[in-house]
Amino acid sequence: MGWNSPRLAAAGGAGRCSFRPRGWRSPPVTWQRAPERGGAGSGGGGAEFGGATSGLGASPRLLPPSSAGPGPAAPRPSLPFPSPEGGLGGAMSDLGDWFRSIPLITRYWFAGSIAVPLVGKLGLVSPVYLFLWPDAFINRFQIWRPITATFFFPVGPGTGFLYLVNLYFLYQYSSRLETGAFDGRPADYMFMLLFNWICIVITGLAMDMQLLMIPLIMSVLYVWAQLNREMIVSFWFGTRFKACYLPWVILGFNYIIGGSVINELIGNLVGHLYFFLMFKYPMDLGGRNFLSTPQFLYRWLPNRRGGVSGFGVPPASMRRAAEDQQGGGRHNWGQGFRLGKNQFNTSSLAHGHLFSSYH
16 A cells, blocks of 8 residues: 555644554554753743753654653554453352352352262263162262262253252252341251251162252251241242242142152151251140250351341240230241341241250
């Protein structure tokens, strides 16, 4: 491409001019008068530039456009990767913040339920070693199988949707139970998970159940539903009903999309066993307390002060005498907390005496 004569433009008498060849879209190149070697102020007819005085007889020289004073800024080059302020970097930062906001125990359970199926899907470990097989566990002493069977799920075209639904139930109801009824008491929540898990493992060995993820999730969901049994919850297609019916509605829903209800049924029965032994029998029926959190869990997961929960209410056997004197009636379990909010009604629980001795 040939060069045409440059187009010169005076810069307000500041001793500079610019030229731009025709068809050239980059910023103009600026010429400035260089100051004399004799120093500033050597001639009375000098032109002032940048706070200094240059001689009129000095020859111009080419300076970079950045030092030529204000002018049109050059366009910033586009990067081949997203900037840290947005794009992929911002999405990863938001994902990390969301993951750290999950309650502690639910966070590790949720992460394990993603990592172990991913390991099996990628073939890093054969899924054959992740199932619960009674013969391999008892006769071959492959003691890791009850743990891996709790986190593993064979994700594929026919099971992917069922896996995602149960993963959502895990995150949703385990988080609400850990930050609601068990807020500030991680040891008590861990004991509930361990009790349910041991019962499910025994049942799985007896009934030859190879996967334990869904039963454990359903047991936690059942406990949450019983502690908030009078709350109105919304399900798919706008259906609304009391929370106490939610585990059985999900059982029917999983039967439609999965074709089996054994896992959901075992989970509901185990959750009912924990709820009955921990809450119903010792409080409402005045029986003895068969379950209590071991001390080593309190040393490992100490209670946090300032949590909002329903602990601290007298047991039903002590409460019944006061109600008879005041003409009180049946205990009201309350409304619990609304879906989507972190508000918990302290009148929804009546089991503070179960853990009061550990403070």
